[in-house]
Amino acid sequence: MNLNRRNFLNAAATAAVALPFIKIGQTSAYAKEFHGFPFQFTPFTRELPIPQPLGGTPLSPAPGTPAASVGSEAVFHGIAPEFSPSHPTHRPDWDVHTLKTHTLEMRKAVHEYVPGVYTECFTYNGLVPGPLIRARFGQPMVVRTTNNLDVETSVHLHGGHGPAHSDGHPVFYVMPGMTRDYYYPHIVPRVSPGGAFDFSESPSTMWYHDHGNDVTGHNVAHGLAGMCKFTDPLEENLMSTNVLPDADGPYDVPLVLQDQALNADGSIFYDPLDHDGRLGNLFIANGIVQPKFTVERRKYRFRLLDGATARFMTLRLSNGQPFLQLGNDSWLLPNAVWRPEITLSMAKRADVIIDFTNAPDELYLENIMQQTSGRGPDGIDRTKPIRLVKFVVTGTRPTNDVTVTGGTPLRPNIPIRDSEITARRSFRFERSNGAWVINGDFYSPFRADAVPQLNQAEEWTLENKSGGWMHPIHMHLEAHQIVQYTGKFRADVWLNRKSDTAILEDNGKVRLRMKFRTFSGPFSFHCHNNEHEDMRMMKNFDPRPAGQPSVLNGRFWNVPQEISGIPLSVVRRNPELFH
Numbered sequence: 001m002n003l004n005r006r007n008f009l010n011a012a013a014t015a016a017v018a019l020p021f022i023k024i025g026q027t028s029a030y031a032k033e034f035h036g037f038p039f040q041f042t043p044f045t046r047e048l049p050i051p052q053p054l055g056g057t058p059l060s061p062a063p064g065t066p067a068a069s070v071g072s073e074a075v076f077h078g079i080a081p082e083f084s085p086s087h088p089t090h091r092p093d094w095d096v097h098t099l100k101t102h103t104l105e106m107r108k109a110v111h112e113y114v115p116g117v118y119t120e121c122f123t124y125n126g127l128v129p130g131p132l133i134r135a136r137f138g139q140p141m142v143v144r145t146t147n148n149l150d151v152e153t154s155v156h157l158h159g160g161h162g163p164a165h166s167d168g169h170p171v172f173y174v175m176p177g178m179t180r181d182y183y184y185p186h187i188v189p190r191v192s193p194g195g196a197f198d199f200s201e202s203p204s205t206m207w208y209h210d211h212g213n214d215v216t217g218h219n220v221a222h223g224l225a226g227m228c229k230f231t232d233p234l235e236e237n238l239m240s241t242n243v244l245p246d247a248d249g250p251y252d253v254p255l256v257l258q259d260q261a262l263n264a265d266g267s268i269f270y271d272p273l274d275h276d277g278r279l280g281n282l283f284i285a286n287g288i289v290q291p292k293f294t295v296e297r298r299k300y301r302f303r304l305l306d307g308a309t310a311r312f313m314t315l316r317l318s319n320g321q322p323f324l325q326l327g328n329d330s331w332l333l334p335n336a337v338w339r340p341e342i343t344l345s346m347a348k349r350a351d352v353i354i355d356f357t358n359a360p361d362e363l364y365l366e367n368i369m370q371q372t373s374g375r376g377p378d379g380i381d382r383t384k385p386i387r388l389v390k391f392v393v394t395g396t397r398p399t400n401d402v403t404v405t406g407g408t409p410l411r412p413n414i415p416i417r418d419s420e421i422t423a424r425r426s427f428r429f430e431r432s433n434g435a436w437v438i439n440g441d442f443y444s445p446f447r448a449d450a451v452p453q454l455n456q457a458e459e460w461t462l463e464n465k466s467g468g469w470m471h472p473i474h475m476h477l478e479a480h481q482i483v484q485y486t487g488k489f490r491a492d493v494w495l496n497r498k499s500d501t502a503i504l505e506d507n508g509k510v511r512l513r514m515k516f517r518t519f520s521g522p523f524s525f526h527c528h529n530n531e532h533e534d535m536r537m538m539k540n541f542d543p544r545p546a547g548q549p550s551v552l553n554g555r556f557w558n559v560p561q562e563i564s565g566i567p568l569s570v571v572r573r574n575p576e577l578f579h
């Protein structure tokens, strides 16, 4: 599979003219032809599965020791150098709580998206979606991740603030049969270098998913995705004062929304040469097709994620009641806001309260965004709702329900001011040679496309002039603030608030501001239509102190192995991956 796509890409990168051997949108000889879904099932019969937190596991050898460093037998890819308390980036105030350690194994497992249909998936610890990662500010975490699949992987904690080694850079792989220690310090950026932590930047709802170069879409479509809840003292206070439900209780529910396509034998349909974006005809919530969720007559918090590879969604409730939106992407909003409909692109999250207090006994979470091509959605049609989850409401009203309502203050927002901007950059997102380019270039994992100065703010303009194609653009490392958005899905909760994924509509334009703090790179930014991303709609940025060059200068072996986690001997032996 990956070789097919890589051969195509290698040819595309060198071709001066459009490639003759694949027509865009044509099913490749590799893939089976998709005939739709031949199985019968009754929707809304199985109860919604709730992802459970990853249990703690002691690690031996201990992270960061010589026996767990780059090239070692136990942890071949080592751990981020920032893990060491003596690393200049690692400050004593990072470690408020003791280290939490986990193991995560990527392996094949049989999963029932549809009752009675047994589908071989790629999983984290045997689960689709993967286990919940439960994180707290100031509690460092090491997730010892082993790849027991036959394809290289890379794990991205989406919406977090961590070192390059553990960010899931597309070529900082976990090679098949190998292990990497992903170190998450779980800190937030500082107000100023060496200053206090800026708790306006604390994330709440993150997710993690595969990010392997060329194979992200394939790996995510096969199941490699999971949720992450993060709390800090501010949000824990909102929970202990009964404004929000307890993050660890039954009323705070991660909800991963995806589509899926299965072949007649129950296997996953995936065409690696579909460059438009993969759409499925099954609607999946927390890993199963159209579940029901039995709820009490009270307020629930839902962490809604569009975890599809190419499907946009506009969500509403079937009885017309609005959502109370708490957060956009990783971050809580300054105030909770009522919203009748919420549009999500791939990778975007909406953190919401659904109040079942006065709801009918049955209602549905619906998607009213119509989409027939991976290129982008056709538009909203309120007369053709697609039912995603059925809620069955039971019981009597509680006397102690959470108090959050429209206008409740949640998390302060500090805008990035004009006067802080030290550089401006522009990026054009286009089609070329049957694949995808930014400013005319196919992605090279070994080229620094932007080297922002560490601790400075920049303003970037993203433009999409290729009509008909939509590109949700995800920036790694930090939140960005959208100051201008041109497009029909424009929402107030995106403007001058924090986001990590900005929808770039056809003929759309987004102007955003971002700071680059704490960690030097390399990090990536890219389209989160996974098929566009795999077809090279991606770039690297590498924040550096003033005057310091990027570690990316054309060849993988220029990147210090402590940063990439890849021993140089492997780089030279694998021209397929590290040319």
Ligand SMILES: [Cu+2]
Residues within 6 Å of the ligand: 470, 471, 472, 527, 528, 529, 532, 533, 537
């Ligand atoms: Cu795209």
